[in-house]
Amino acid sequence: MIGNSYRAIIIGGSAGSFSVVSKILSKVKPGFSIPIIICLHRLKHVRSGLVEGINLKSQIKVKEPFDKEKIMNGSAYIAPSNYHMFIEFDNTIALSTEAVYNHSRPSIDYTFSSAANVYRNKCIGILLTGANKDGANGMKDIHTMGGYTIIQDPVTCDIKTMPMAAMQLFTPDKVMNPDQISDFLNTLNND
Amino acid sequence: MxxxxxxxxxxxxxxxxxxxxxxxxxxxxxxxxxxxxxxxxxxxxxxxxxxxxxxxxxxxxxTVNTTEFYRDTDVWIEYALSFLDKIKIKKVINIWHAGSSSGQEVYSNLILLDAYGYLNKSNIIATDINQVVIDEAKKGEYRLSTNLRNIEQFQKDIDKSINGDHLLKTIDFKKYFSESVTNDRLEIKQFLKKVPLFIKHDLVKEKLPYEVKFDIIFCRNVLIYFNTSLQSRILKMFHDRLNNGGMLVLGSHEGVSGFVKTRFVKRGNFFAKNNIFHLKY
Incomplete structure (x- = not known):
């Protein structure tokens, strides 16, 4: 199941996840080519700073995509504040301002479910620490479609509500701490 | 099917x-x-x-009908500094809010226009495909809790991002609406409500029933719901509808793709009508 060529890695998280994502991206190999698509709950009135902060340490370029932007190998994308982010069948990103979902915009469920539909068994979903259950259903969709699922080990989470909510819905392929997640990503067949 | x-x-x-x-x-x-x-x-x-x-x-x-007061405060601050600050001598200002939904951005703009003393020389048309939200916009009544927070955030960001004196810092926002905590209601004052022309209009199918050219067109987070060929058509129409030097304001993560790029020059968060190419289409 590992080693088949994944088309994308989808990461979601809420409270406490910024530092975890930052850590993971700082440890992936330079030149890591599978696109990484990230949806984090963030303050809507703080539009700038997050992506700059992550880019300081990241081995790959992280950007906040524009609507209809093509998803490229070797890039990471993070949902802009106050927009939902969906993956489309033509491998582009669609942004939307529709109503908040699970009290969130961006909603992790929206990003994950759309990715599950598009990538099916060719994606890896990673759900990190968080204080809300948004993301649990989306992770389940990735699991149901045959994608590979990794949940951050709750004992390493600032707040474990999000990973626990997902684990109540299905059994993930792996439960890992942040170091193990980046080590795992670096083992992926990256062609 | x-x-x-x-x-x-x-x-x-x-x-x-x-x-x-x-x-x-x-x-x-x-x-x-x-x-x-x-x-x-x-x-x-x-x-x-x-x-x-x-x-x-x-x-x-x-249709997606979300809108808010001063969404992306930096865009509104830039609007004041790079547009409103510079048009004092202009005799008439024509503004179109395309896809105005329930009107919060229209009123966000009207407050600034009044603060600058431009209200009497402004013509404002606000359109939406959806009659329900047009009626809400005309009514000008919103939930106090969520909407007031956005206005207060704008005030905070003005203070944070502008050094020294500026007209924006002197705006008395409370002058423009009444508040009822018990009803959780914020109501725009009549003198502002009567200014814009709110009309039901379908960007995709109808020609705007006024021949005027605009100095600024707000169309924020509307085109993201269209496919690229429709986007191009609408953008060409906006281009046609702008005065020379006129500005288009899109959502902060909307892209302008294809040959339309040559018709507009991006300045900060704004797209200025490009006067270099006077191409016919």
Whole structure:
């Protein structure tokens, strides 16, 4: 199941996840080519700073995509504040301002479910620490479609509500701490 | 029947054409509506053919109607500094809010125009495809809790991002609306409400029923729901509708793709009508 060529890695998280994502991206190999698509709950009135902060340490370029932007190998994308982010069948990103979902915009469920539909068994979903259950259903969709699922080990989470909510819905392929997640990503067949 | 086929039927039996909306987003919204109303495609089609009130309701649910006061405060601060600050001598200002939804951005703008003393020389047209939100906009009544927070955030960000004295820092926002905590209601004052012309108008199908050219067009987070060819058509129409030097304001993560790029020059968050190429189309 590992080693088949994944088309994308989808990461979601809420409270406490910024530092975890930052850590993971700082440890992936330079030149890591599978696109990484990230949806984090963030303050809507703080539009700038997050992506700059992550880019300081990241081995790959992280950007906040524009609507209809093509998803490229070797890039990471993070949902802009106050927009939902969906993956489309033509491998582009669609942004939307529709109503908040699970009290969130961006909603992790929206990003994950759309990715599950598009990538099916060719994606890896990673759900990190968080204080809300948004993301649990989306992770389940990735699991149901045959994608590979990794949940951050709750004992390493600032707040474990999000990973626990997902684990109540299905059994993930792996439960890992942040170091193990980046080590795992670096083992992926990256062609 | 697929969603695409349904949209062609909808076009045939109603005044609405969603066939060039972005495939996936319209599909998502339509499927959600089917689920919520416990309808299947056949039933949906039948109601579309026979029930105009249902169609109006459907349009209200298909279209995305979220808007807020001063969304992206940096855009509004830039609007003041790079546009409002510089048009004191202009005798008339024509403004179009295209896809204005329930009107919060229109009133955000009106407050600034009044603060600058421009209200009397401003003509403001605000349009939306959805009659329900047009009526809400005319009414100018909003939930106090969420909307006041956005206005207060704007004030904070003004203080944070502008050094020294500036007109923006002196605005008394409370002057423009009344507040009722018990009813959780913020109501725009009549003297502002009467200024804009709110009209139902479909960007995709109709020509704007006024011949004026605009100095600025706000169309924020509307084009993201259209496919790229429809986007290009609308952007060309906006270009045509702008005065030389006029500005287009889009949502902060909307892209302008294709040859339309040559018709506008991006300045900060704004797209200025490009005067270098006077191409006919």
């Amino acid at each position: 697929t969603v695409k086929e349904y949209l062609l039927e909808l076009k045939k039996y109603s005044q609405y054409d969603f066939s060039e909306y972005s495939d996936n987003s319209i599909q998502r919204r339509l499927l959600k509506i089917l689920e919520e109303h416990e309808l299947d495609m056949n039933k949906l089609l039948e109601m579309t053919k026979n029930n105009p009130a249902f169609v109006e309701n459907l349009v209200n649910e298909i």
